Amino acid sequence: MQNWLYQHWSSTSGYMLCCSLYNGGCDINAECSHRLEDFDVVCNCRVGFINVGTVNGVNCSDGCYVNNGGCGVNAVCSHDLTTMAIQCTCMTGYTNSGNGTTLVCTDSCKVNNGGCDSSATCSHDSVTFAVVCGCSIGFVRSGCDITAGCIDSCKVKNGGCGENAACAHDNLTNAVVCTCNKGYTNTGFGNSVYCTDSCQVNNGECDSNAACSHDASTNIVVCSCKNGYVNSGTDSVIKCTDACQVNNGGCDSNATCSHDASTNGVVCSCKNGFVNTGCGTTVKCTDSCKVNNGGCDSNAVCSHDASTNAIVCTCKSGYTNVPTGGVVTCIQVTTTLAPGTQKAYLNSTYVGSTNPGFQQGDCPVSANGAYGWHFVMTGTSTSIVSIRSVFKSAGVVTSMIQVPSDKHAYVFTPTGDTLLEASAVVNGPNTEFNLINVCMST
Secondary structure (H helix, E strand, O other), X not given: OOOHHHOOEEOOOEEOOHHHOHHHHOOOOEXXXXXXXXXXXXXXXXXOEEEOOOOOOOOEEEHHHOHHHHOOOOEEEEEOOOXXXXXXXXXXXXXXXXXXXXXXXXXXXXXXXXXXXXOEEEEEOOOOOOEEEEEOOOEEEOOOOOOOOEEEHHHOXXXXXXXXXXXXXXXXXXXXXXXXXXXXXXXXOOOOOOXXXXXXXXXXXXXXXXXXXXXXXXXXXXXXXXXXXXXXXXXXXXXXXXXXXXXXXXXXXXXXXXXXOOOOOEEEEEOOOEEEOOOOOOOOEEEHHHOHHHHOOOOEEEEEOOOOOOEEEEEOOOEEEOOEOOEOXXXXXXXXXXXXXXXXXXXXXXXXXXEOOXXXXXXXXXXXXXXXXXXXXXXOOOEEEEEEEEEOOOEEXXXXXXXXXXXXXXXXXXXXXXXXXEEEEEEOOOOEEEEEEEEEOO
């Protein structure tokens, strides 16, 4: 049935199209047309609009306002500027995972990791919901761009580890783990690793009497006992003990082990009663009595003191000891003197005289030494037959030069010396003689 309000009579064509008047009563966002069979008005919403009314009461609303234009909750609904057709575009942070014309907006982080690197974690900005690529633990960005790739942290500045540390990753979390290289010790605090030369930290755990150094190839700590000490531990656990306490420091069994005051090196010194017969730096201690009769007179027997083991020189049978400044000098025992001769002794006043030091005078030239000692008989004795003088350094001297008469005796020593005693066999009754002067032979 046609509504008369929308009909108009014409002499040429009968009824005119009602859509030409007030859009046929259709919504302004609808297109008006007529059914062919009855010419009734038909209202159809234009592209981009949706009927939110009824079949007979068409009400066209912007399609984007009705169920978001069918775009889905994660899409933005808009219109084509030319055709006004609905366009569905995934919101920021979402990616179209549909096929063809079907739009399916899926969280971008679930589609190819949001375009992030395989070593990155995908998340969203709390305000814009845009994709944010964050490198996983153990990785860092390779550039400044938000989608820059992630590379192993250990390849960038050694993962923040020091130059003396190795960078690795935790097996469970992949977090960077800094481990000091061989020869270095961590002196940092908490999670901060600071690698210091191990030799500067508790002497590298070496013994207090050891020097800490590093192996030239591996840089591991090497502990070496200091001079005067030896390793009494193992190859792996160095324990430095005073060398003198280990096998007597390598010294002879008849030597005492001690240390050099400057270098602390081992010093081997033969014990009392022994003498070094080794060569160079090798000390070999031999019983002194077996070496040059222990320094005893050729007419003496060498033995040892029971308490100190010091050398004891004892004159052989038929010989007697004539003390010479503490040195045993053995002379043959003379029981008889020639008729008219007797023993005379130096005036004790002159014992201890020195040359130089005593009264100087002239003396003859002698091949026995440059330092002369001039003795003269006193009283009525006519001559000195023989003389025996004892000096601190030269020992016993028996050779003499008699000038200008036999009452004079010149004895010579090779160096300056001290007179300890003197005796003589003389012709005549006198039993004492004097030291007149000392001299230098030229």
